[in-house]
Amino acid sequence: MSRYLKIVALYVRLGILNELEYRANFFVQLFQSVLSLLLSLGGLSVIFSHTGTLNGWTQSELLAVAGVYFIIGGIIRLVIEPSLWRLMQDVREGTLDFKLLKPVDAQVLVSVNQVQMWKLIDIVMGLGVLAVVFAQPQMQTDPLRALFFVLALLCGGVIVYSFYLMLATISFWFVKVDNILVVFESMYEAGRYPVGIYPGWLRFTLTFLVPVAFAVTIPAEALTGRLSAEMLALGGGLALLLAVVSRLFWLYGVRNYTGASA
């Protein structure tokens, strides 16, 4: 276990060193994150100039949703998406051989092999938004909610990771499918608002086909005291199930890997 932690730490360090070469990218990322925040804040202020609550959520609570949206989006773009994008490229070019040959679990290697450090800005900004929201006196905080939130965030992270891993594993059969990751990117945009506002078919899609609900809405529900223990348990069960299924699918995919050229 400690060996794996060391490997993960090493890749993170490499990612940081890589990005430190392009320091101007920090400002590009900062700019992009601020614009995205502006999109959320502007949207919310227009909406709440006409109403007091949106489907039962107050403006502060929806701001908390936006905070979670930035945190999870940041985690995805920090390591999950770039790493699995790289995996698809490796499969296509046959360079996955080098990772499979190493004497550690290849799934760990492919899951952390690219770290885009500046995406941390999104995570920091999301935490900042949450801090501002919960500094308001009318927002309740209690340890149980905080615990539920952390657990829901963890489940959401595992579900999204498993989902990404399964999509990336498809590339063992269909070589050119990197566009498939863009689908998630596109659908993730819907997570700026709680999935409850969407019509039934879209809510179903965002919950079970593309797990935006588990990634954003459910942690936000935990944070605002809307999440029942049963729902959290369901999320936990699903996270466990998807982690196992995606692991099996990955192992099955690797067996199909032929090594394109290298």
Added chain:
Amino acid sequence: MISVWGFYRARFKTALAVQLQYRVALAIWMLGLVLEPIIYLSVWTAVAAGSGGVVNGFTVSDFAAYYIVLLVVQHFTQIWHMWEFDWVIRQGILSGRLLRPIHPIHNDAAENIMYKLLMLVVVVPSVVLLVLLFQPVLNPPLWSALAFVPALLLAGVLAFLVGWCVALAAFWTTRTFAINQVYFIAMFFFSGQVAPLALMPPLLQTLATLLPFRWMVAFPTELLLGRLTVEAALAGFAAQAGWIALSAVFTLLAWRAGIKRYTAMGG
């Protein structure tokens, strides 16, 4: 004139072949285009549901009509050359296009038109599906339904010119990404995407009137919804014409200045 038409015909064929090669990418690009109006349609439906079914004169089915028409208008006015132009310059691809005896803008215009026509294959079924799902109510007076067609065409021309003009920034800077982002966020607020402009705060409405974005998207949309008076429609056409003239002149000047700076790399 005949040679320009011949060029467009040939370019349509190649653009069609290229687009058909990347069918999945096209479908995914469309997904984003369709999803965004649905997000804000759902938001405003929830707002309307929470305030007795009407927001500032917009009922739930008005919102549905608004966002479905918006989707169509956005399709005909979308522009992506600014994401490519940086690459076209950096890689020296422009050099080859400059050698042709025809202005490079025709190359992009032909590609743009072809893409929009081709993607109707996806847009039309999406619209039918959304109409069935969201039950919009749309009964504009005949004159505004007829006026919608030229308004949409002018909006397409305007969006293309403004977008192309923004793309030219790549002659001067390598950070076009930031410029493009600002462009699209301005689009989001001022073209009626986040909300129909009538629901925006007065200050933003005034700004929207002064900027070109409203005339690219919100104006044709409101026209087809029958929300504009004859005077407002005429003023809209005048604004479109004015912005087209202005952006055409600016594009011409920026192109001349830019091409002098262009030093082909590679290609």
